[in-house]
Amino acid sequence: MTNALSPIDKAKFVAAKQATEYVKSGMKVGLGTGSTAAWMVQCLGELVRDHGLKIKGVPTSSRTAKLARDVGIDVITLDEAKWLDVTIDGTDEYDDDLNLIKGGGGAHLQEKIVATASDRMIVIADASKKVESLGAFPLPVEVIPFGMHTTKALIEETLNGMDVMGREVTQRHVADAPFVSDEGNFILDLHLKRIGNPRELSLILNQIPGVVDNGLFIDTCDVVIVGFADGRVTVRDLAADQHEVVQFNILENENLFADIKD
Incomplete structure (x- = not known):
């Protein structure tokens, strides 16, 4: 099934998969919007269905809410949640200080509200999203x-x-x-x-x-997880001042949710 995916989709998948390591049963989780975030929602749905993960998801758009329900995640509103343990979302750009431009999908208002109401915001991306200065993306x-x-x-x-x-x-x-x-x-x-x-x-x-x-997210992001087509993932955590590398082995028969579209 990996043969059907582009290198950038493989990169998004491994970043999303690594991000699920931050999610534990009992958590209230902000669910981002966009093609990269969609991989994460699918990965969480698999953990809910097949591994007994119990979470409450707060989506940042109507698109994400539908996907989350479709994969079996219990969806609640931010008002019901009041506060979140973590939000996982994609980005259109990020710089060395982990400042972001978001909103390519038009959901940045809800995304910012949800991220701000979270103990941590984790951003998942492919390597193309890293820039020296924000602004190349509108x-x-x-x-x-x-x-x-x-x-x-x-x-x-x-x-x-x-x-x-x-x-x-x-x-x-x-x-x-x-x-x-x-x-x-x-x-x-x-x-x-x-x-x-x-x-x-x-x-x-x-x-x-x-x-x-x-769509400027300043001092909001805590962790950036960057995926690469070869299965490599880099994790940069500002709070812990850590930068680590993880390697995934993407198997040819692994379920990579190839039906996901941008």
């Missing part, structure tokens, strides 16, 4: 529909005074229609190329009327 900003064009103009004006290389702002669309988040909001993508001061930019963007939140 920064998503969730805005309310009312006055969206005014909000967009305010963001563009604000960017003129920021340490960024690009300043193009576009509204995200799906086919010919505006993308709408689970909260009923629009997404503006900021094509910045390089962000010189992510912390400052995040704070200033969130002060603009009409902005709900942005």
Whole structure:
């Protein structure tokens, strides 16, 4: 079955598999959104079905909620959970300080709320997500529909005074229609190329009327797990100041959930 998977999918799978080592029975777990997080949800579902793992999952999108239920995870809301032991999610970019850009799937608002309400946030990724400076991936900003064009103009004006290389702002669309988040909001993508001061930019963007939140995750991530196509996994834990390497042997007959799509 591994022959049917691309190298990047194998990398995502082993990162997701390693992340499940942080999940123990009785935990309340934040479940991220995106193709890499989908591998993790599938891996947790297998542990629930076949190995007796008992967890409560708090999904960060309607897509993740459906997948979690489909694989047998007991899904609850964040209000029901109140606080989480751990959140496991993917990322679009991360830097040396484990600051992130998230929101390529448009779920960064729920993802940030859930991650902030957790004792630990673990990010799973393939090696392509590592960058020297954030910003190559467009920064998503969730805005309310009312006055969206005014909000967009305010963001563009604000960017003129920021340490960024690009300043193009576009509204995200799906086919010919505006993308709408689970909260009923629009997404503006900021094509910045390089962000010189992510912390400052995040704070200033969130002060603009009409902005709900942005996709910069600052001081939120505790652990980054990076997978490689050869089964190798690197784990960087900020709190423990550790960097370790794990090797998985991917068997040809292993269930790799090949039906997962981006």
